[in-house]
Amino acid sequence: MFRGEIIISAVIFFGSLYLYFESMTFEGLDVYGKLGPSYWPKFLLICLMGLSFLVAVDAFRERKKRSSEKEETSKVNSGKVRFLFAIGFIVLYLILMRTFGFIILTPLFMIAFMYLLGERNKIWLFGVSIGITVIIVFAFTKAMYVPLPRGQGIFLEFSQFFY
């Protein structure tokens, strides 16, 4: 926990520092006198840096208080692996969405995600993933006229068959 707190504080601090330098480029059209486009972001970023520093100090104090307790081990457990796979699946789903389209990609994504979360029943895996995709496609594209990504090339042609 301590290490995580420090890493997060550092990310906030240095991220804010980077964005502070970035905000220095906003001065181009400073027609609003003293409070230009960079004023508010700079103020917020200074606040973030200060607060992240204070949170890090608190984390050090907390560790000192609990110095007798054992620091948690950083071994890689199955939960972390599952979490990383979940992130990977989502990223892949979002990247491939433009190419494959919603109707093809979603059942595959759902099956993979359900399997990752521990679902092994094939009827549930296939039934729910296909069922939910069909419900969403019809509810959004037919009932509410909200377009869903159709994909490209052959996938576009396939999607156009449905919506």
Added chain:
Amino acid sequence: MLDIWLGAIQSIFNPATLLFIWGGVLLGVSLGSVPGLNSTMGTALLIPFTFVMSPVNGLVLLSAVYCGGTYGGSISAILFNVPGAPEASATVFDGYEMAKKGQAAQALGFAIICSCLGGLFSVIVMILISPLLAKIALTFSQPEYFALAVTALTLIASLGGKGLKKAMIAGVFGLLMATVGIDPMTSDARFTFGGKALIGGINFIPAIIGAFAVGEILARSESAAERKEVFLSKISTRLPRIKEILRMKWLVLRSALIGTWIGILPGVGATTAAFVGYAEAVRWSKNPEKFGTGIPEGIVGPETANNAATGGAMVPLLTLGIPGSATTAVIIGGFLVHGLQPGPMLFINQPVLMYSIFIAMFLANILMLFAGLGVAKVFSNFRRIRYSILGPCIFVFAAVGAYGIRNDVTDLWIMFFFGVVGYVMKKYNYPIAPMIIGLVLGGLTETSLRRGMRMADYDLSAFLFRPIAGIILLIAVISILYSVLRKKPEVIEED
């Protein structure tokens, strides 16, 4: 005035709208009763669906989900010692103890009746003071709006998880995210890194969906080991007798007043109301030592207060355009998708819509009684849906909801980004609600400050000497001092 009321009654009492209210309450109670799902997430997921509805139907649906969801958390709090929603955290103390003593039916009965009474009380208060407050709000200028936004932002500190600093980081982060995109005053592109994707800014609906729904899914994927749930074979509710309620009339009234008042304060929601309601129930009791051992008073206090906060939280939203809680911050999205800006002008431009919301919330609190009885019965079945099935379904609905806002894949990435942020915040006890409120209020805060300062020739003290702005800023200072100096309860979650 009468014609507005008649118009509102006409718009509400038609089969479709009544069905939306009933469906919203049922959905809210169901979502609230399942840990990990809540009315905030429910309203966030529903906003894209309200696109195709009329403004009245869309907004009454969201309001009904809000009312139902606030009560729903008490069902699992009483039966399984797991609050279904943060606002039911205080109900656990005596609710589960009553269930262990074999009085689950009575506990559920007290929870639903008191939620209903608290909700109805706050709706009546909302009807009485909202139009009056809206009239005052029409005299507001930039300094007053800035003062209001500051007050809301200072009060969100009390939503804080385990520390004020983390809550402030979350709030400031939300404010910073609101600056992304074109500067509304100078048209400078800010934090777009030369690309076009972020030029339109960060739409807060994908952000909300990401932070609440995707963040929860990621957290649950890490701890995906199936929980061993304790199933009760038969769950029923026994409503308390009128005599029993009358015996606690002052407790109900006090808790309803507390809940409504806390709800009205921008940024403080039902969770705080529930804890204050519980604390006051203990303070005024002749037998304070019995609290925590399973007594109805321990349910009546928090349940009346948390549902009273729902009507209260709608007051600043409808009259001033600033949210009174995380869920009402999400409900702003429901207004925006229909091109409506919540605030005093709505009482002039859309009075029928405003009064329709009042009537819908009144009805929702009555229908909640029936929905609660039904959901408690089917609850054990509903909870049998494994998260390994529920999680991916929620994700796909979340993705479609985020995409549907602008039909832009960028919104899916924004949702994912906020999902990861939400996961990290959850893991390290950073409350999410201040971030969302910061994101929602960021634009108002910045533009009212910059415009107001320009009006006052860059003299901030001019803000303090305007009577309304000065008083509101004084409230902000008092609330900061209160947040810093008060002793925090051990369990505080975001609303």
